[in-house]
Amino acid sequence: MKKFNTSPLSGMQELLPTEQVVFDKLKQNISDVYHHHGFLSIETPIIERTDILLAKAGGDTEKQIYFVNKTAESADAPDQALRFDHTVPLARYVVEHNNDLAFPFCVTQINRNFRGERAQRGRFREFYQCDADIIGREKLPIAYDAKVIACIYDALKTFNLPKMRIRLSNRKVLSGFLETLNLTKKSAEISDVIDHAEKIPLEASREKLEKLGLDREQVRKVCDFMFVRGSYEEAERKLNDILDGNTEKVAEGLNELKIVTNLLAKQCEDANIDVDFMIIRGLDYYTGTVFETFLEDYREIGSISSGGRYENLASNFTEQKFPGVGGSIGLTRLFFVLNEIGLIKTDSENLPIDYCILPFGEDEYDFALKVAKELQKEGNVVDIDYNETKLGKRLDRASKIARFAIVIGDSEASSREVEIKDLETGEKAKRQF
Amino acid sequence: MKKFNTSPLSGMQELLPTEQVVFDKLKQNISDVYHHHGFLSIETPIIERTDILLAKAGGDTEKQIYFVNKTAESADAPDQALRFDHTVPLARYVVEHNNDLAFPFCVTQINRNFRGERAQRGRFREFYQCDADIIGREKLPIAYDAKVIACIYDALKTFNLPKMRIRLSNRKVLSGFLETLNLTKKSAEISDVIDHAEKIPLEASREKLEKLGLDREQVRKVCDFMFVRGSYEEAERKLNDILDGNTEKVAEGLNELKIVTNLLAKQCEDANIDVDFMIIRGLDYYTGTVFETFLEDYREIGSISSGGRYENLASNFTEQKFPGVGGSIGLTRLFFVLNEIGLIKTDSENLPIDYCILPFGEDEYDFALKVAKELQKEGNVVDIDYNETKLGKRLDRASKIARFAIVIGDSEASSREVEIKDLETGEKAKRQF
Numbered sequence: 064m065k066k067f068n069t070s071p072l073s074g075m076q077e078l079l080p081t082e083q084v085v086f087d088k089l090k091q092n093i094s095d096v097y098h099h100h101g102f103l104s105i106e107t108p109i110i111e112r113t114d115i116l117l118a119k120a121g122g123d124t125e126k127q128i129y130f131v132n133k134t135a136e137s138a139d140a141p142d143q144a145l146r147f148d149h150t151v152p153l154a155r156y157v158v159e160h161n162n163d164l165a166f167p168f169c170v171t172q173i174n175r176n177f178r179g180e181r182a183q184r185g186r187f188r189e190f191y192q193c194d195a196d197i198i199g200r201e202k203l204p205i206a207y208d209a210k211v212i213a214c215i216y217d218a219l220k221t222f223n224l225p226k227m228r229i230r231l232s233n234r235k236v237l238s239g240f241l242e243t244l245n246l247t248k249k250s251a252e253i254s255d256v257i258d259h260a261e262k263i264p265l266e267a268s269r270e271k272l273e274k275l276g277l278d279r280e281q282v283r284k285v286c287d288f289m290f291v292r293g294s295y296e297e298a299e300r301k302l303n304d305i306l307d308g309n310t311e312k313v314a315e316g317l318n319e320l321k322i323v324t325n326l327l328a329k330q331c332e333d334a335n336i337d338v339d340f341m342i343i344r345g346l347d348y349y350t351g352t353v354f355e356t357f358l359e360d361y362r363e364i365g366s367i368s369s370g371g372r373y374e375n376l377a378s379n380f381t382e383q384k385f386p387g388v389g390g391s392i393g394l395t396r397l398f399f400v401l402n403e404i405g406l407i408k409t410d411s412e413n414l415p416i417d418y419c420i421l422p423f424g425e426d427e428y429d430f431a432l433k434v435a436k437e438l439q440k441e442g443n444v445v446d447i448d449y450n451e452t453k454l455g456k457r458l459d460r461a462s463k464i465a466r467f468a469i470v471i472g473d474s475e476a477s478s479r480e481v482e483i484k485d486l487e488t489g490e491k492a493k494r495q496f
Numbered sequence: 497m498k499k500f501n502t503s504p505l506s507g508m509q510e511l512l513p514t515e516q517v518v519f520d521k522l523k524q525n526i527s528d529v530y531h532h533h534g535f536l537s538i539e540t541p542i543i544e545r546t547d548i549l550l551a552k553a554g555g556d557t558e559k560q561i562y563f564v565n566k567t568a569e570s571a572d573a574p575d576q577a578l579r580f581d582h583t584v585p586l587a588r589y590v591v592e593h594n595n596d597l598a599f600p601f602c603v604t605q606i607n608r609n610f611r612g613e614r615a616q617r618g619r620f621r622e623f624y625q626c627d628a629d630i631i632g633r634e635k636l637p638i639a640y641d642a643k644v645i646a647c648i649y650d651a652l653k654t655f656n657l658p659k660m661r662i663r664l665s666n667r668k669v670l671s672g673f674l675e676t677l678n679l680t681k682k683s684a685e686i687s688d689v690i691d692h693a694e695k696i697p698l699e700a701s702r703e704k705l706e707k708l709g710l711d712r713e714q715v716r717k718v719c720d721f722m723f724v725r726g727s728y729e730e731a732e733r734k735l736n737d738i739l740d741g742n743t744e745k746v747a748e749g750l751n752e753l754k755i756v757t758n759l760l761a762k763q764c765e766d767a768n769i770d771v772d773f774m775i776i777r778g779l780d781y782y783t784g785t786v787f788e789t790f791l792e793d794y795r796e797i798g799s800i801s802s803g804g805r806y807e808n809l810a811s812n813f814t815e816q817k818f819p820g821v822g823g824s825i826g827l828t829r830l831f832f833v834l835n836e837i838g839l840i841k842t843d844s845e846n847l848p849i850d851y852c853i854l855p856f857g858e859d860e861y862d863f864a865l866k867v868a869k870e871l872q873k874e875g876n877v878v879d880i881d882y883n884e885t886k887l888g889k890r891l892d893r894a895s896k897i898a899r900f901a902i903v904i905g906d907s908e909a910s911s912r913e914v915e916i917k918d919l920e921t922g923e924k925a926k927r928q929f
Contacts, residue, residue: 067551067813069548071541071544072543072545072576078539079597080536083536083539084537086539099877099878100878100879101879103513103516103848105513106510106511106516106519109622110505110621111504112500112501115501115502118500129543129576131563132564132565143505145564156510158502159502164513165893167882167883210880322858326865329861329865380500416536425755432759432763436763439533443532444534445532445534446533447534447639449600449639450637451635451637
């Protein structure tokens with residue numbers, strides 16, 4: 064017999080049923096909250112045209128993409144591939160169906176994406192992303208930025224996590240600030256330095272900036288800038304201390320930040336909300352609000368949700384303008400990390416079955432079915448065990464998956480009274496069916 | 497600007513939000529019912545090793561498989577591919593995790609599979625299958641066959657469909673019957689004829705059987721056999737009329753059919769349950785019970801769920817024996833078909849939002865958020881519209897997505913009393929927040 068490797072492919076998360084039930088619960092919670100905030104669910108195909116997916120790629124995306132070939136067709140030019148995020152398919156969807164959608168289009172996608180990243184512990188090649196986006200036509204008021212962030216925050220709250228901190232910035236502030244320093248041309252490189260500053264010593268960031276050709280004063284100002292954080296008022300004051308002159312862009316960015324922080328304060332009462340100019344969220348794409356959410360006491364695990372405002376969702380596919388704002392929870396990675404640090408439990412506390420019913424033999428099947436139906440009607444998850452092995456072995460199986468066991472012999476079937484055994488405590492209770 | 501084709505790839509179902517909400521509801525219903533019957537949810541990766549997927553393929557499967565290539569890796573020998581069903585990954589899962597599972601393992605998989613079939617209307621290349629399976633170790637009592645069928649029937653009942661008919665057979669009966677005719681060697685070919693008999697005239701089936709070399713008497717008997725249907729008792733009587741002598745296989749198959757029909761009669765009270773020897777379910781794989789479910793008045797759409805018993809789930813991957821029984825609802829196709837014949841509605845009756853709140857301007861955001869929060873707490877789906885366009889246009893959007901609209905101006909915000917407008921009837925009601 065040929066020997067097969069039956070482990071899942073590297074980079075794929077595969078859970079046992081007791082873990083899956085926890086994962087599914089978290090996913091359902093996110094979905095429910097998004098839904099209650101008015102986000103409509105859509106589901107785009109996992110396979111898309113390669114040219115759609117790579118219309119704006121470059122960088123890692125192209126290296127990480129999974130191409131798809133049908134044997135029957137030519138394998139030379141793979142024109143189909145697996146999506147690597149929800150945003151590109153969403154752009155295609157909005158362009159394709161825009162006449163049938165009501166804008167602003169509040170949309171959620173909770174599904175798997177695929178990236179052939181270097182396999183390593185805690186990094187996944189197939190992963191759930193739980194996206195919430197709001198797409199406008201031509202215009203999208205800034206209040207929607209707060210709506211997305213508050214919705215994602217509410218979803219995370221269902222995880223019963225410790226205190227969260229929402230860190231907010233606005234890319235227009237950075238742009239305007241770099242204008243005042245005559246550094247607009249280097250804004251991509253400088254953004255990249257700020258984006259990575261949190262994980263390295265300040266001195267290393269300084270050196271990077273010097274290498275980019277910034278003079279000493281510019282380096283000092285950029286470093287001061289990226290450490291601006293606090294309430295909106297604090298951030299505005301600190302920024303004004305650094306700023307030489309003012310620009311329309313800075314004013315616009317600050318005004319947006321003010322509106323968003325105000326609205327968030329009303330919606331996320333129990334979060335710490337910081338304006339924090341170190342938040343960048345990668346190089347291009349975002350054009351206004353950017354945000355990340357952290358666990359206050361577990362900064363080391365990184366952001367647990369993030370997103371921002373983009374000027375134009377579908378600029379690669381259409382001349383029409385669809386500004387949007389969105390955010391995402393990377394559930395597969397988050398589940399892995401929270402499980403590792405013990406903030407979610409996937410052990411036997413999560414028994415997937417409420418009642419396991421064990422009829423002795425065929426004669427008791429009738430009554431067992433009746434008991435099962437009644438318990439199911441009450442909302443319980445009920446398993447009937449038809450095994451013909453020894454009762455001890457059957458109870459052993461029951462205790463692995465269920466909270467209660469009900470053994471049904473002929474006396475139970477005739478009296479219609481059963482004993483409900485709590486499989487953890489051993490306690491017993493009678494009940495008539 | 498490059499012109500992109502933004503339609504989904506051929507063979508992919510892509511729904512509008514108002515359709516998606518119906519689809520998601522059906523999927524959730526199936527999942528809930530499976531779950532309440534004690535089936536545990538698992539989720540295997542969409543990408544698997546090619547050798548695992550093709551360990552037992554042949555036939556169409558290999559032609560329809562989607563191979564997956566990472567650019568960075570060699571494209572010559574695609575060793576990864578997309579799963580085409582849930583059964584092969586389940587076999588791998590059970591072998592890989594068997595020490596951590598409690599057997600019989602009642603398991604459900606509700607997810608997408610991929611087959612590059614010839615694209616045609618109503619045929620999908622990416623499709624949801626809602627599988628429920630029960631896997632035993634070494635042995636699996638026959639009562640589980642009824643459990644799977646009843647569970648799937650209960651799931652279909654949540655669709656509010658007209659009367660259903662469950663058609664049951666048992667492959668052992670056919671095997672035993674062919675033994676008595678000395679036709680065991682041609683059993684695959686004969687099964688194939690019976691499998692296709694329903695869609696062609698009897699004369700054509702007769703000709704096929706003659707071409708296989710059956711003599712006139714054998715042809716007559718096989719044709720009589722495949723038209724045996726009715727209650728278990730009727731079927732047994734009709735079969736005995738045809739049968740020359742008896743065999744152990746026939747007796748075993750009949751006994752299993754009797755147990756399964758008896759148990760089903762108790763669990764699926766409002767279904768028509770038929771023993772029907774024309775049910776085959778393809779060539780290999782199944783070894784005992786086979787079933788299909790039909791809509792009594794819509795036979796032309798074919799079976800709406802199906803499945804059966806297999807002797808050995810993972811025979812390609814291990815020497816251990818895992819007998820199983822399972823069934824599946826092909827949700828993507830079923831949704832398409834039921835929508836076409838009008839048995840499910842995806843029009844505006846299914847407005848995804850309960851309340852759309854329309855604050856006049858920033859000053860009313862506070863109160864709008866308060867109203868939204870309160871309505872959400874009551875379980876409602878609430879959208880806040882922050883658009884700055886004219887009220888008429890905003891109400892127009894609301895009426896496309898929501899049942900009720902609440903406009904909030906300064907008088908509402910100060911009096912805390914709002915008018916709730918029913919967007920269909922135009923009726924208005926006051927409420928204090």
